Amino acid sequence: MVRFQRLLQNWYSENKRDLPWRRTKNPYKVWLSEIILQQTRVAQGLAYYNKFVYTYPTVSDLAQASEQEVLNLWKGLGYYSRARNLHKTAKEVFNEHGGVFPETYLGLIKLSGVGPYTAAAISSFCFDEAQAVLDGNVFRVLSRIHDHQTPINTTLGMKEFSVLAKAHLNLQDPASYNQAIMEFGALHCKPKNPRCETCPFTLECSALINGTIDLRPQKIKKLKIKKRFFLYIVYTDRASKMVYLKKRTAKDIWHHLFDFYLEEYSSKEELEKAITEDLEIEPVQKTHKLTHQTLHVTFIQKEIKKPLPTDETLKPYSLKSLKNLPIPTLHQKYIEEELGFLG
DNA sequence: AAAGCGGGGTC
DNA sequence: GACCCAGCTTT
Structure with missing residues (x-):
């Protein structure tokens, strides 16, 4: 040898x-x-x-x-x-x-x-x-x-x-x-x-x-980190202890995982402009840093009022059933920290 | 050849 | 905040 x-x-x-x-x-x-x-x-x-x-x-x-x-x-x-x-x-x-x-x-x-x-x-x-x-x-x-x-x-x-x-x-x-x-x-x-x-x-x-x-080792340039601005409307139903989710289908981050209702904006200002109504619950804001992008995320929790004001792919899930659903870590933490009342 | 894809750890 | 980690697929 x-x-x-x-x-x-x-x-x-x-x-x-x-x-x-x-x-x-x-x-x-x-x-x-x-x-x-x-x-x-x-x-x-x-x-x-x-x-x-x-x-x-x-x-x-x-x-x-x-x-x-x-x-x-x-x-x-x-x-x-x-x-x-x-x-x-x-x-x-x-x-x-x-x-x-x-x-x-x-x-x-x-x-x-x-x-x-x-x-x-x-x-x-x-x-x-x-x-x-x-x-x-x-x-x-x-x-x-x-x-x-x-x-x-x-x-x-x-x-x-x-x-x-x-x-x-x-x-x-x-x-x-x-x-x-x-x-x-x-x-x-x-x-x-x-x-x-x-x-x-x-x-x-x-x-x-x-x-x-x-x-050593030598590497060439680091690519620019993109900023994205996510507004999540987290629809909940206290009576039946349900939270509404939809499956992500776009070829994007978290492909095939479950998501809250999402609106994406190109800037902080655009996102803030979209929040017009008076909110019963204070928004939760987080910065989620990933390898190639930084997500500036705002969660707004809303109690469901009929009729359901969102698209029909959104479906209700009990907190218990979330254990068996693929959900991003970010969402998991939000649920644990903010949606305890559902359990 | 370049872009896109997570989350957690180290320093 | 920068960099790293038993890389691969898609564009």
Whole structure:
């Protein structure tokens, strides 16, 4: 074994976390964990992984659930297209592959929601295929070891780091090697305050030698964060303890999740202009910061007066039934904080 | 090539 | 407030 692989995998054997998806080569469970952990930390995803494995022990169980049930289990985890693709792929594996997962990189990458990273991860972890994973951790570790400054979020950077990743891969044990380099990036070669003083690569880390650790990996510009102004009219019926919701259908944030009645405005002023009537209940205002947009949200709660002054897709739900409906985290918090009287 | 997609954590 | 996280799909 070459020095890099030996030092890396020695570090891994002494420092790796004991995680449930590392105790199995079952491709269903590994796939589940990989989809959940895309853009998600282990601490946040672990409970969801356990819920899914418990509720759907096999891909066939997941395939036979409804999309709404799957979204409800995913509720609060974000990036909901992952859940929709998860369900779609489960149905495909169940209906077209007899419930058996593809066993190669090329077969896996055809699945919805499975891209280059996830296909490399599953094929190497479960089937010992020699595919090098390339995720945020690998980018960071390699960019520092080689002090390589091509921005990672460019086509050229992707290509160059892919070559580097392949060159380092331990062909004898791609599964352990891939786990090792990602775990090393997550626990030791961290984005902030990496533990260079106790690093096994002190002698060969070019960025450490050059004093450029904090500059790696290089990335190009951050995109502008859009501001959106949401006015929610939260219709309630105290007598029957109901709140009115509608399903979101636009290809937008929270696709296929349930929503209050919503009016969107292009500015704070436009939104305020729309609030003309005297309100019995003080509006609740929140700022919801997401990765690519900031939502300035105003909630106005209104007791229903007949006839129902809204569109007919709005339907009443009891507070109790909300447990089984996929609702954004923002809405969940509002309900808990402001609609206690319904329960 | 660029945009869109969540929620939570760290510093 | 900026940046990050076991990325992928759509345009």
